[in-house]
Amino acid sequence: MNTSDERIREIGFFRNIFSRPELGSIFGLLIIVVTFMVLTSMSGTFGAMWLNPIGIQAWVELAAFVGILAIGASLLMIAGEFDLSMGANIALAGHSFAILMLFGVPIQFAILLTFIELAFLGFIIGTIVVRTGLPSFIVTLAFWFASRGFAVFLSQTFFNQSRLSVKPLIKPPPGGGEDPTIVDNIFAFDRAFGIPFDAEVYYFFVLVCIIAYVTTRTPYGNWIYASGGDPVAARAVGVPVARVKISLFMISACLACLLGVLTVMTSGASDPKAGDFRELHAIAAAVIGGCALTGGYGSVVGAVLGALIFAIASRGINFVPFIDNNLFRVMLGMLILGSALLNQFLRDRIVKG
Amino acid sequence: MTPTIEFKGISKFFGNIIALKDISFKVFKGEITALLGDNGAGKSTLIKLLSGVHIPDEGEIFLYGSGVKFNSPRDAVNSGIGTVYQDLALQPLMSVSRNFFLGREITRGISLDLKVMNQITKEEMAKLGIDVADPNQPIGTMSGGQRQTLAIARAIYFGAKVLILDEPTSALGQKQQLEVLRTIRKVKELGEIAIIFITHNDMHAKILGDRFTFLNRGRVLASDERANLDMENLRALMAGGAELDKLETEFGETYR
Numbered sequence: 243m244n245t246s247d248e249r250i251r252e253i254g255f256f257r258n259i260f261s262r263p264e265l266g267s268i269f270g271l272l273i274i275v276v277t278f279m280v281l282t283s284m285s286g287t288f289g290a291m292w293l294n295p296i297g298i299q300a301w302v303e304l305a306a307f308v309g310i311l312a313i314g315a316s317l318l319m320i321a322g323e324f325d326l327s328m329g330a331n332i333a334l335a336g337h338s339f340a341i342l343m344l345f346g347v348p349i350q351f352a353i354l355l356t357f358i359e360l361a362f363l364g365f366i367i368g369t370i371v372v373r374t375g376l377p378s379f380i381v382t383l384a385f386w387f388a389s390r391g392f393a394v395f396l397s398q399t400f401f402n403q404s405r406l407s408v409k410p411l412i413k414p415p416p417g418g419g420e421d422p423t424i425v426d427n428i429f430a431f432d433r434a435f436g437i438p439f440d441a442e443v444y445y446f447f448v449l450v451c452i453i454a455y456v457t458t459r460t461p462y463g464n465w466i467y468a469s470g471g472d473p474v475a476a477r478a479v480g481v482p483v484a485r486v487k488i489s490l491f492m493i494s495a496c497l498a499c500l501l502g503v504l505t506v507m508t509s510g511a512s513d514p515k516a517g518d519f520r521e522l523h524a525i526a527a528a529v530i531g532g533c534a535l536t537g538g539y540g541s542v543v544g545a546v547l548g549a550l551i552f553a554i555a556s557r558g559i560n561f562v563p564f565i566d567n568n569l570f571r572v573m574l575g576m577l578i579l580g581s582a583l584l585n586q587f588l589r590d591r592i593v594k595g
Numbered sequence: 596m597t598p599t600i601e602f603k604g605i606s607k608f609f610g611n612i613i614a615l616k617d618i619s620f621k622v623f624k625g626e627i628t629a630l631l632g633d634n635g636a637g638k639s640t641l642i643k644l645l646s647g648v649h650i651p652d653e654g655e656i657f658l659y660g661s662g663v664k665f666n667s668p669r670d671a672v673n674s675g676i677g678t679v680y681q682d683l684a685l686q687p688l689m690s691v692s693r694n695f696f697l698g699r700e701i702t703r704g705i706s707l708d709l710k711v712m713n714q715i716t717k718e719e720m721a722k723l724g725i726d727v728a729d730p731n732q733p734i735g736t737m738s739g740g741q742r743q744t745l746a747i748a749r750a751i752y753f754g755a756k757v758l759i760l761d762e763p764t765s766a767l768g769q770k771q772q773l774e775v776l777r778t779i780r781k782v783k784e785l786g787e788i789a790i791i792f793i794t795h796n797d798m799h800a801k802i803l804g805d806r807f808t809f810l811n812r813g814r815v816l817a818s819d820e821r822a823n824l825d826m827e828n829l830r831a832l833m834a835g836g837a838e839l840d841k842l843e844t845e846f847g848e849t850y851r
Contacts, residue, residue: 459707461700468686468697475684480669480698539688592688592733 263532263540266584267547270530270577274551278558287561297561299439305553306439306446309546310501311524312531313453314494316545319528320457321487322470322537323371323378325494327385328524330393332517335360335502337393340406340512349411357499363389364495368488378491386521394514409510440508445500446546453542466490470537526574527552530581532588539589551577597660599624599789600645600676600757605654607640613813614640618654620808620818622757625786627779629800630793631832632810638793641810642761645791646678647671677755681762683746685734692716692730695749719748723781739767740774747778751788758782759791764799772799779803797829807832 282288291297311328318325335356342352367385371378394404457463468476469483476483498517506512524545531548533540555577559570598621605618615637622628632638643649644656647665655662658674665671671678685694692709695716701708713730720727725744734742743763750758760779764772776799782788783803794800800807807824809816809832817824817832 455706459709460705461702461707464689464693464697464700464707467689471686471688472684475682475686476697478680478684538686589688592735 264544264547265532265588266581267531267544267551270551270581271547274554278554281562281565282558285562285564291558291561301553301557302443303440304557305550306442307501308520308523308527308552309446309549310442310449310497311520312527312545312549313449313542314497315524316528316531316533316540316542317453317466317490318494319533319535320470320537320540321466321490322473323487323490324382325491326379326382326521327367327389328494328498329517329519329521330386330389331360331363331495331498332502332505332520333514334389334393335499336506336512336516337397337406337514339503339506340408341396341400343408343411344401344406353503356503357496360495360499361492364492365488367495368491371491372484372487390514404514405511407511408506412507412510441504442501445504450542450546457542467538472538523552526578529578532585534585534589596623598622599659601657603655603657605644605651605656607644607649608652615813618815620815622789622791624789625783626805627783627790627792627803628806628808629804630791630808630810631800636810637813638810642678642759642793645671645759646676675754675756676759677750677757678759679746679750679761679763681766683742685742685746687735688733690731691727691734691737691745694734695745699753715752719752720744723748723778738771740771743775744778747782751782755788757789757791761793762795764794764796776802801826801829
C-alpha cells in the first residue's frame with residue numbers, strides 16, 4: 243500500500259475480481275448450463291428443458307425452493323453456524339398451519355401463528371447454541387429429529403393421520419368461481435404471470451434482493467460477517483454477536499416456515515415428508531456458492547447461484563435419458579467437493595494478499 | 596501539568612496470589628510511557644486494570660486528576676481508554692474501512708455510508724503515515740504493521756485519550772516493527788494522546804520512551820523520566836535486576 247498508485251490499482255483490479263465469494267459459483271453455473279445444453283441437444287430434449295414453459299418451470303421452481311432455504315443456510319454459515327433442522331421445520335410449519343386451519347382458525351391467523359411458532363423455535367435453537375456453546379451442528383441435529391417428529395405426533399394425535407389435507411379450506415371448490423382471497427393473492431399466486439410459476443419463485447426473487455442488500459450494505463450485514471469471522475474480535479469492538487446469531491436462527495426458521503406454508507397453499511395438503519433432506523441441499527448450495535464452513539466468508543448471491551446449479555443438474559438429468567439418474571448424486575458430490583476446493587483456494591488468496 | 600492518567604498505590608490479588616502490589620505511575624498527554632518487565636511481572640494484569648477488565652483491590656486511578664472506577668471495558672472505553680491488544684480485534688476477510696468502523700458503522704438511512712467510511716479511514720490512516728490506496732480491499736492484504744496502525748487509528752478516531760499498546764511489535768518482522776514504531780511516534784506527535792507502550796524489547800523502549808516504569812514480580816522496580824535513568828542499564832532493569840548479567844556473561848561480549 244505504500245508503493246506507487248499505478249501498481250496498486252493493477253493489483254486492486256484483479257483482486258476485486260478474484261476476491262468475490264461468488265466467483266466459483268459463477269464458473270460453476272456456466273459449466274453446468276453449457277454441459278446440460280450440450281447434453282440435452284444430444285438427446286433431442288433441448289427445447290423441452292430450456293424453451294418449454296413446463297421444462298423451465300421444473301428447474302426454476304426447484305431452484306427457488308432450495309434457494310430460499312439456501313439464503314438461511316448461507317447467512318448462518320457466514321456467521322459461523324449451521325442449521326440442519328430447516329427441512330424438518332418445513333414439515334413442522336406445514337403441519338402446524340394445516341392443523342390450525344382444521345381446528346377452524348381463519349387462514350390469515352393460521353399463517354401468522356405458524357410464523358410466530360417457527361420464529362420462536364428459531365429463537366430457542368439460537369439461544370441454546372449461544373448460551374451453551376454447543377456446536378450448532380449438534381443442536382440443530384436434535385431439532386432435525388424433534389421438529390418432524392413433533393409435527394407427525396400432533397397430526398396423529400388430533401386427526402389420526404400423518405398427511406393432512408386442507409384443500410377445501412384453501413381453494414374454492416371446483417366450479418365455484420369465487421374471487422381469490424387476499425391470502426390467496428399473497429401466498430398462492432401461481433398463475434400470476436406468463437409462465438405459471440409457483441409463488442416460491444417470486445418470494446425467492448424478492449428475498450434474494452433484500453438479503454443481498456442487507457448483507458453487503460448494512461451494519462447488520464457487517465456484523466453477520468464479523469460474528470463468523472472472529473467472534474471474540476467482533477465482541478471486543480461492540481458487535482452484539484449473540485443477538486446476531488439468534489436472529490439468524492430465527493430467520494432460518496422463518497424461511498422454512500414460508501416454504502412450509504407455501505407448499506400447503508399450493509398443494510392443498512401437508513405432507514410429513516415435506517422438505518426431507520432439503521437442508522442438505524441448501525447447505526450444498528451454500529458451499530457451492532462460496533460459503534466457508536468456518537464462517538466469516540461467503541455470499542447470499544453465491545448460495546443462490548449454488549441453488550440454481552443444484553436445480554439445473556437435478557432436473558436436467560431427467561432430460562438426458564442416456565445418463566443414469568443415480569449418476570446425478572455422484573455428479574453433485576463431485577460438484578460440492580470441487581467448489582469447496584476452488585473456494586478455499588480463492589479465500590487463501592485474499593488472506594495472503 | 597496534570598497527568599492524563601495516574602495510578603496511586605494500585606494492588607490486585609487473585610486469591611492468595613499478589614498479582615500487583617502498590618503500583619504507582621503517571622502518564623502524560625503527548626508522551627510515551629514505556630511499561631517494561633519480563634514475563635509474569637504483571638504487565639497484562641496492569642493493562643486489564645486500565646482497560647476495565649479487572650477492578651483493583653487497593654489504590655486509586657485518576658483520570659485528569661479526578662478519581663475514576665472502571666466497572667467494565669465499556670466504561671473504560673467511554674472514558675477514553677483505548678486498548679490495542681496483540682490480536683488487534685480485526686477481521687481478516689473484511690475490508691479495511693469495514694474493519695475500521697466495525698460495531699460503530701456510519702449509516703445513511705439503513706445503509707452503510709461506505710463513501711464517508713472509506714474517506715475517514717483514508718484520512719485517519721494518512722495521519723499516522725499510511726497511505727491506504729483502496730479502503731475496500733480486505734485487511735488480509737495489509738502487512739502486520741499496517742494492521743497494527745489500523746487498530747491504533749481506530750482507537751484514536753473513536754476518542755481514545757489514553758492509548759494502551761500491548762506489545763505491538765512482538766509478532767512482527769524487523770521492517771514492520773519499525774513501521775509500528777514510526778506510527779507510535781506519529782501518535783505522540785499529535786500531542787493529545789497519552790501512550791502506554793508495553794514491550795519486551797529494550798531497544799524499542801529506548802527509541803520511543805519518555806518515561807519508563809519497570810515491573811518485577813508484581814511491584815514497581817523503578818519508575819522515572821528518561822533524563823534520570825541510565826539508558827545503558829535498561830535491559831537489566833527489565834529483567835528484574837542483576838540476574839541477567841550472569842546469563843549474559845555466559846554468552847560473552849557478542850550478546851551486548
